[in-house]
Amino acid sequence: MAVKIIVTDASHAHYAEDIRALIEISAQQRGTGIVNRTTEYIAEKITQGKAVIALDGSRAVGFSYIETWSHGMFVANSGLIVAHEYRNTGLARRIKKNIFMLSRKLYPKAKIFSITTGLAVMKINSDLGYVPVTFSELTRDIEFWKGCEGCRNFDILQRNDYKMCLCTGLMFDPDKPRSPKKNKIFIIPAKLPWRIFWDRPIVFIKRILQRQRLLRKFAALRKKNQERKNNN
Numbered sequence: 676m677a678v679k680i681i682v683t684d685a686s687h688a689h690y691a692e693d694i695r696a697l698i699e700i701s702a703q704q705r706g707t708g709i710v711n712r713t714t715e716y717i718a719e720k721i722t723q724g725k726a727v728i729a730l731d732g733s734r735a736v737g738f739s740y741i742e743t744w745s746h747g748m749f750v751a752n753s754g755l756i757v758a759h760e761y762r763n764t765g766l767a768r769r770i771k772k773n774i775f776m777l778s779r780k781l782y783p784k785a786k787i788f789s790i791t792t793g794l795a796v797m798k799i800n801s802d803l804g805y806v807p808v809t810f811s812e813l814t815r816d817i818e819f820w821k822g823c824e825g826c827r828n829f830d831i832l833q834r835n836d837y838k839m840c841l842c843t844g845l846m847f848d849p850d851k852p853r854s855p856k857k858n859k860i861f862i863i864p865a866k867l868p869w870r871i872f873w874d875r876p877i878v879f880i881k882r883i884l885q886r887q888r889l890l891r892k893f894a895a896l897r898k899k900n901q902e903r904k905n906n907n
């Protein structure tokens with residue numbers, strides 16, 4: 676059965692315990708970077724519609740929720756979890772995309788951030804348009820940093836006056852959006868110099884690459900001009 680990603684409501688509250696257990700097992704196995712949450716806390720997020728859940732039939736196989744800080748100026752997408760048997764199938768990517776879209780919808784002006792030690796999350800977030808930041812850019816809300824108390828590296832964070840730790844900070848700033856990763860598109864010129872291809876194939880390839888660079892340069896210039904026009 677295909678796994679569905681759903682924005683939660685009160686009807687999904689009974690999954691809270693399963694999700695708590697999934698998080699707990701992963702926290703024990705990984706040992707760092709995963710904060711345990713109570714069933715009540717997870718149920719509250721689910722009921723408030725501030726979470727997405729991945730369901731394979733009636734089984735919860737993935738989850739993530741939204742937390743807000745500094746009076747809604749900052750949003751964190753937290754608690755990302757995927758059940759073992761469903762890992763490396765792109766499920767975390769789908770969950771992250773959905774929770775990111777939900778965050779943008781509910782809090783369009785907020786900066787969305789995460790702190791993580793996990794390469795998977797770094798990859799996914801960076802593809803969504805997050806950029807690495809120092810902890811000084813993140814919320815100063817003490818309640819957020821209290822969430823780190825359950826982490827085994829909390830003493831390191833405290834020792835560094837909450838300015839650095841083993842996690843990397845990543846942030847999406849709606850005022851400075853970075854376009855998400857796009858696959859490099861190979862632009863095929865309208866007219867290919869086929870004659871050269873038969874006579875001198877290396878020169879042919881060089882010419883094509885040269886045209887690629889020129890076309891990309893023109894595209895970038897056109898985009899810049901368009902942005903300038905929009906700003907005026």
Ligand SMILES: CC(C)(COP(=O)(O)OP(=O)(O)OC[C@H]1O[C@@H](n2cnc3c(N)ncnc32)[C@H](O)[C@@H]1OP(=O)(O)O)[C@@H](O)C(=O)NCCC(=O)NCCS
Pocket residue numbers: 701705708709754755756757758761762763764765766767768769790791792793794795796798799
């Ligand atoms: C981290 C986790 C959510 C990834 O879930 P997943 O469904 O396996 O991830 P995806 O299949 O969507 O993979 C996304 C990308 O991360 C990469 N990735 C996945 N697991 C990885 C790992 N352990 N190490 C490095 N890269 C990893 C994938 O290769 C993929 O990259 P690509 O698209 O460039 O090939 C999952 O392993 C998990 O639940 N871990 C325990 C909880 C946890 O660590 N949560 C994050 C807290 S910050």
